[in-house]
Amino acid sequence: MGLYVLFFASLKIWHVFYQFTLYTRQENEEIMKYLCIADLHLDFWEDDKRNPFEGCEEALEDLDLLIIAGDLSNKPQKRWTRLLTPLVDLVGSGKVKIFPGNHDFYQYRFDAEDRLSEFADAAGAEYVNRKVVELEDTRFICATLWTDMELGPGRTRNIHHIPTRMNDYRAIRHAGAGYRRLWPEETIRTHKNDLDFIAGELAKPFAGRSIVVTHHAPHPDVLNDYKEDLDAAYASDLSAFIKTNKPDAWSFGHCHDARSITVEGCSLENVSLGYPDDVLAPKERFLSLIKDTELRLSPRP
Numbered sequence: 001m002g003l004y005v006l007f008f009a010s011l012k013i014w015h016v017f018y019q020f021t022l023y024t025r026q027e028n029e030e031i032m033k034y035l036c037i038a039d040l041h042l043d044f045w046e047d048d049k050r051n052p053f054e055g056c057e058e059a060l061e062d063l064d065l066l067i068i069a070g071d072l073s074n075k076p077q078k079r080w081t082r083l084l085t086p087l088v089d090l091v092g093s094g095k096v097k098i099f100p101g102n103h104d105f106y107q108y109r110f111d112a113e114d115r116l117s118e119f120a121d122a123a124g125a126e127y128v129n130r131k132v133v134e135l136e137d138t139r140f141i142c143a144t145l146w147t148d149m150e151l152g153p154g155r156t157r158n159i160h161h162i163p164t165r166m167n168d169y170r171a172i173r174h175a176g177a178g179y180r181r182l183w184p185e186e187t188i189r190t191h192k193n194d195l196d197f198i199a200g201e202l203a204k205p206f207a208g209r210s211i212v213v214t215h216h217a218p219h220p221d222v223l224n225d226y227k228e229d230l231d232a233a234y235a236s237d238l239s240a241f242i243k244t245n246k247p248d249a250w251s252f253g254h255c256h257d258a259r260s261i262t263v264e265g266c267s268l269e270n271v272s273l274g275y276p277d278d279v280l281a282p283k284e285r286f287l288s289l290i291k292d293t294e295l296r297l298s299p300r301p
């Protein structure tokens with residue numbers, strides 16, 4: 001009888017141990033935390049003598065992936081490596097990915113992306129413009145996007161009017177064309193290339209969720225009103241693209257106060273931080289945007 005009880009007791013102990021091992025493995029391997037954030041504008045925060053990461057260091061240390069979706073800073077040649085290094089130290093080597101927004105080309109060259117990649121690399125971050133990042137069952141399809149310049153009064157008027165109002169077409173230069181100012185035709189062409197890249201990646205089979213991450217916005221309804229018909233510099237109407245290509249979600253920045261909405265079943269989420277004057281509680285903003293892959297807790301619908 002004693003041996004019988006001992007046998008079943010040891011079976012029970014083994015079973016509990018096995019369940020614990022399974023649970024620990026799931027905890028450690030399947031629930032991955034990520035943060036997509038745009039518009040950190042860390043040079044502005046530095047000028048303002050504020051640290052936007054204050055109080056959320058532990059949450060950042062706990063991340064498995066940080067994607068910076070453009071507008072880390074102006075003057076990337078002088079600032080990207082220096083500003084990225086403490087973030088990489090906090091989050092961990094290999095976990096920080098970045099692609100540029102419009103500001104990351106300011107006082108810089110539109111045709112020198114290879115150097116942006118070097119600045120990121122020097123800090124231990126990875127440059128992911130027009131690249132896919134995978135985390136467990138989630139893939140992030142990353143590209144700056146720019147716009148098609150069609151919103152409002154239409155492209156013909158926009159390509160003449162917007163360069164007179166937007167710094168993009170003054171502060172960004174084209175080195176290969178004698179350092180002249182950037183043209184809207186060049187950002188429109190990049191927009192087309194970025195959309196082709198995103199469509200191509202979404203067409204590839206993937207057993208999981210596909211999240212598109214861009215700097216510019218994919219829909220006009222996310223925008224609040226801009227003066228002087230400048231909507232076309234901030235967003236494009238990608239309703240038809242979303243309907244055809246079916247991403248599960250789309251994270252974007254660029255327009256700091258934009259709304260998050262759902263279009264064609266796809267959740268469009270504004271992940272901007274913004275300028276220090278506009279953000280009273282950066283910690284709450286960071287914490288609200290941290291998500292996890294939730295493989296075990298809530299399977300994808």
Ligand SMILES: [Fe+2]
Pocket residue numbers: 070071101102103215253254255
């Ligand atoms: Fe921007």
